[in-house]
Amino acid sequence: MFQLGRDFCDARSLWNLHRHRVAPQIGDFLAEQRRSGGLEVMAGRLLSWSDAMGGAEVVIRRRGGGQLRRQVARIIQCVGPDGVSTWRQTAPMLQLLGEGLALVEPLGLGLQARADGQGMGAAGNIVPGFAVVGPLTRGLLWEITAVPEIRAQAAAALSGFLRP
Numbered sequence: 001m002f003q004l005g006r007d008f009c010d011a012r013s014l015w016n017l018h019r020h021r022v023a024p025q026i027g028d029f030l031a032e033q034r035r036s037g038g039l040e041v042m043a044g045r046l047l048s049w050s051d052a053m054g055g056a057e058v059v060i061r062r063r064g065g066g067q068l069r070r071q072v073a074r075i076i077q078c079v080g081p082d083g084v085s086t087w088r089q090t091a092p093m094l095q096l097l098g099e100g101l102a103l104v105e106p107l108g109l110g111l112q113a114r115a116d117g118q119g120m121g122a123a124g125n126i127v128p129g130f131a132v133v134g135p136l137t138r139g140l141l142w143e144i145t146a147v148p149e150i151r152a153q154a155a156a157a158l159s160g161f162l163r164p
Contacts, residue, residue, distance in 0.1 A: 023151065044068070046091045049075060087136070101127050105139035113137055117157035131157035 022030070033039035043063035049056045055073040062068055075092055087093055088104070096102035100122035103112040111132045112120040119130035133153040137144050144150060 023147070026151070042068075046075065048091050049095065096130075097122075101130065107139045109138040110136035110140075113140060115140070117153055133157050 030039060034041065042060070044060040047059045047061050047067070049058045051057075052071055055071060056075055058070050058072055058075065060068045060070065088097065093102065097104065101119075103120050103122050103124075104110075105112040113132035113136075114120065114126070117131045117133055117137070118126045119132045121127045134144060134150045137153070141149075144153070
């Protein structure tokens with residue numbers, strides 16, 4: 001039987017996997033990171049996270065069942081331009097918003113960020129180590145859905161993290 005909510009989300013995920021292809025040089029880099037153990041890709045949902053030395057401790061509900069606890073260097077929240085605010089209900093967003101480490105921008109489309117991608121806290125302050133890229137910057141950059149623009153945004157944000 002067709003279930004609109006779940007089936008639509010599953011179909012949208014499959015469509016987005018094929019619609020948004022990665023550039024060849026990025027694909028090569030990611031493949032090398034996977035081979036060397038620098039990147040692990042898994043299907044699941046982030047249930048919770050807490051600060052840990054140099055990163056975070058996360059609990060992930062794996063697709064197909066079971067939970068996994070890991071120490072990670074970074075959490076990268078990947079959301080698409082679905083036109084709704086379900087991203088606010090994800091584990092990292094609930095905590096970031098609840099602790100005032102993130103701020104929904106005035107139009108409610110995403111998060112408050114500076115033009116260079118640095119995320120803003122509830123007090124209007126820059127939050128160290130927090131970057132906002134892609135569709136979550138729609139309030140600042142309305143048409144930020146194309147991979148080339150998001151890639152440039154991500155590179156700019158990453159360069160901010162790598163500065164001494």
